[in-house]
Every structure is written in C-alpha cells, then in structure tokens.
Amino acid sequence: MDKDYTLRSYIPISGPGLREPCRGDESDFRVSLGFTPLWYQERLGIDFSRRWHCDPVYRYESLMAMKKYLTELFPSIEHFRPSVHDGVDPDCATISGVYGALLIPGLYKPDIHYFAGNWPSLNTSEIMPKEALSDLAPFDPETNPLFQDLWRQMDIIEKRWGMISGYIHGYQGVINTAFRLRGQNIFLDIIEDPDFVRQLFGHICETILCVNRMIQERQRKSGFEIDLCTSSNCVVNMISPEAYQTFVLPHDQRLSQAFGRYGIHTCNWNATPYIEEMRRIKKVGYIDMGMDTDLERMRRTFPDARRGVVYSPTKVCYSNLDEIVRDFAYIHEALGPCDIILADIEANVPTEKVQAIVRAADRIGRI
Numbered sequence: 001m002d003k004d005y006t007l008r009s010y011i012p013i014s015g016p017g018l019r020e021p022c023r024g025d026e027s028d029f030r031v032s033l034g035f036t037p038l039w040y041q042e043r044l045g046i047d048f049s050r051r052w053h054c055d056p057v058y059r060y061e062s063l064m065a066m067k068k069y070l071t072e073l074f075p076s077i078e079h080f081r082p083s084v085h086d087g088v089d090p091d092c093a094t095i096s097g098v099y100g101a102l103l104i105p106g107l108y109k110p111d112i113h114y115f116a117g118n119w120p121s122l123n124t125s126e127i128m129p130k131e132a133l134s135d136l137a138p139f140d141p142e143t144n145p146l147f148q149d150l151w152r153q154m155d156i157i158e159k160r161w162g163m164i165s166g167y168i169h170g171y172q173g174v175i176n177t178a179f180r181l182r183g184q185n186i187f188l189d190i191i192e193d194p195d196f197v198r199q200l201f202g203h204i205c206e207t208i209l210c211v212n213r214m215i216q217e218r219q220r221k222s223g224f225e226i227d228l229c230t231s232s233n234c235v236v237n238m239i240s241p242e243a244y245q246t247f248v249l250p251h252d253q254r255l256s257q258a259f260g261r262y263g264i265h266t267c268n269w270n271a272t273p274y275i276e277e278m279r280r281i282k283k284v285g286y287i288d289m290g291m292d293t294d295l296e297r298m299r300r301t302f303p304d305a306r307r308g309v310v311y312s313p314t315k316v317c318y319s320n321l322d323e324i325v326r327d328f329a330y331i332h333e334a335l336g337p338c339d340i341i342l343a344d345i346e347a348n349v350p351t352e353k354v355q356a357i358v359r360a361a362d363r364i365g366r367i
Contacts, residue, residue, distance in 0.1 A: 006306045007228060007263040007286035008032070009339040010079070010167065013066050014040050014048065015097025016119060017343045018167045019230045019263045019286050022306055028337040029328070029365035031358055032308070033077055038117040039347045040066055050114040053098050054149060056156045063092035073351060076362055090224075093157050094166030095215075098150065101169045101232070104208055105180035106146045107139065127183045130193070133200050139207040141214060154218060163223040168215055172208065173231035173265075174201040174251045175239070190243055197247055205251040209258055227260035230286065234267040236274060245277045253281050261285045268310040269293075275301050288341060291327065295334035308339035316342060316357065317349050325360045332364050 010020035011034030037048040046052070046062045053059075067089070070080035083089055099106055100119035106112050109128055112120045141147045150168070157164045178186045178200055189197050208229070216226045231252045236244060256262035263286030264278060271278075271289040278287070279301050288308035289298060298307060309331050315324065328340060340361050345354060 005261045005283055005285040006304070007230070007261050008306045009286075009288065009308045009341045011341075011343055012094070012096035012166070013063055013070065013080070014046070016101045016169055017265075017310075017341065018096065018169060019228065019265070020167060021228065021261060022285075026306070026337065026339075027362075027365035028367075029332045029361055030337075030339045031077065031361045031365075032339050032341045032343070033074065033080075033345070033354075033358065034343045035345045036347065037115075037119060039345060041117040042347045044069060047116045048114070048118065049116050053100075053114060053120065054153065056093070056153050057160070059094070059098075060092045060161075063094070064089060067092070073355065074358060076358060088161050090161070090163050090165045093161035093163065095150065095153065095157070095164065095168045096166035098153065098166075098168060099146070101172060101176075102180070103146070103150070103168055104172045104177050104204070104211065107144055107207060107211070108133070108177075108181055110144075110146050112146075122180055127185055128181045130182075130189070130196055133181065133203075134196060135199075136203050139203075139210050141210070147211065150215070154215075158222050164219045165224050166219075167226070167228075173233045173248070174204045174208070175236065175248050176232050176234050177204045177208075179235050179238075187238055190239060190247060194247070201247055201251055205254060208255065212259070228262065229255050229259040230263040230265055231255055232265040232267075234265070234269075236266055236271075237269040241273045241277055244274055249277050249280065252278075256281050256283060263287065263305075266290070268312055272297065288339070291331065295331065299335050306337075306339065307335050308341050309335060310341045310343065313342075313344045313346060316345055316354070321353070321356055321360065324357055325364075328361055328364050332367075 006022040007019040008022045009032035011017045011032055014037050040046050044065055051058050067080055067082050074080055083091055102112055102120050109122055111123055114120050154164050212229055219226050266289050268290040270292040272294045284302055284305045286306050287302050288310050291309055
C-alpha cells in the first residue's frame, strides 16, 4: 500500500468522523472510535454550545480533559493519548470538529444552531429556494462571516500555540452540501431541473476547492502538513448510480485531482451499486462503506486504498458481543486490511461494552 496518498478513518474527539493520512504501521483491523457530544457532556459536563465551536482556548481546555478521561478508559486508542510537547498538546490546538459538519453548508446558509449536548445543525425546516441558489457569485472569503470567524480562530491558535492542527469538516461532497441546503427537494431537482443541479453542484465544488486550499495553505505555513480532501456522500443511496455518474462523479474526480490525498465516504450505505462509477476516480486513498456492501468486490476494486466499514451504532448498542465479534471476523476476512469505524456511540451504551468491543477488534487485528 502506497502510504504517500492513503488515508485512514479519523474521528476527532467529540467531532464527526474525518480522514487523516496513513502512517504505514496500521493494524490489519484498526479501530476508529468516536462518541456523540452527549456522551462527553453526561460524563464530563462539557458544554458544546457556540463557545466550544468559536473559542479555541475553551476548546483546547475541554479537549485536554476529554483526552485524559478517554486514555483511562481506552488506552489502546492512540489518538486519545495526551501528546504534550513544550507544554502544548498540538492535537488540542485544533480546528477539528469546529462547526461540526457544517462549514461548507454554513457558508451558504449561515444560521447554524448550537447545542450543549449535540453537534450543530441547520434549520432543516427552512429549505433554501432555487432562486437563492441560482446564478450565485463566486465564493468570497473576505465577506463571508463564517469563514472570517474560522480565520479569526486560526489567528488565535497560531499566536497562542504556533501550529494550526486539525482537519476541518470542510471535506463535504457536493451532494451532502446540496442536501443540507435544499433538503429532499434536491432529489426532485435532479429529475425536474438538471441544469439547476449542475450549476449548484459546480458552485459547491468550486467553493470546496477554494476553502480547503486557503485553510490548508495556512496550516502548512504554521507547520501542520496537510494536503487532502474527502467527498462525503452520505446520501448517495438516495440517487441512482446513473445520477451519481452524471451529477456527482465529475466533482469527485475534480476534487481527487486537486489534492495529494483523496478519499470517499459513503457512510453506512450499501456502496455496491456505485463501485463501477467510483472506480473511475483516480488515486483513491480511502473508501468506506456499510456492512451490506460487497466487501470482497470493494477490496478487489480498490486494492491500494485504505478501506473501512462504518459499523452501525445501533448494532453497537443492541447486538450482543458474540454477534458483533462475528461481524468483525467477517469484515476482516472480506475487506482487510481495513478500519472498523465505531462512530457516534451514544451516551446510553455501557462503557464496559465498548471496552469489550475494542478489545475484540484489537484481537482480530493481531491475528
């Protein structure tokens, strides 16, 4: 596996899942573990309202507390461990998790709502009309309030700690972003007004390119090496493979060509119907999928990518350990080497059960 362009699953502490560069020493069955904000709030009393997302100092202090707590519970998870150098833990001087998954949609619809025990959200009952999204001017970072707030935060991080670490959840795909702006109407738009969809998806793609390039260039200047992008196609099963090929694939291809590392996130869906289309994307360094995907076919199609299965949080909660271990053994045999992505674990899942699941996955990874 060429570690120069591969990515692996990375779930920032208290943030939505992202991707980060592979190091080349990954286990054959690597655990990527993450919890909902409510999990942390109930155990540590951390408030994830606007201050957490907009105040880098408060975020740093809360992340240090979360790291200490997580390390005690899950000592085998590497990125949970404190890594203090010269009095600073660079993993906590970060933009990871900021605005949840809403940076790119929030540039278009800046009415982000924050919650003490949840990730931010947009008001999904207020769908942006087509008129507001037609003939858009190119994205202007100088006048966009959300982008300027992020830039302000990067100023603070750089002045206080030096390096601006982290992976902003700006690596949203065009269809994810359009869905957050138009809701379910975007699927009707694909059928009824394909010209509008092409224009909107094109604008979103250009915005993603502009924003990611600006952020990552500044991070590199601060000493944090980053050159990557992931298309998060979480609603891809809502469209046909033909619609994916027509409306989404050209932008996934463009984004893959613009960065040194590129990955595809299909969430917990059955990604099998889209394999033939996705294989046309060059230099895929990461791809994940749901367990119902044809895993062996995915491994054959993307032999050089780090692969991952997004394991259902519902199964983590309600299946017994024996059932989960059987699933893990099947995933490892069919897809390995791969990541098992245990994301969005809810506050009501007993810690002892999660610890047992992690230990079982670690054992499989050592087989």
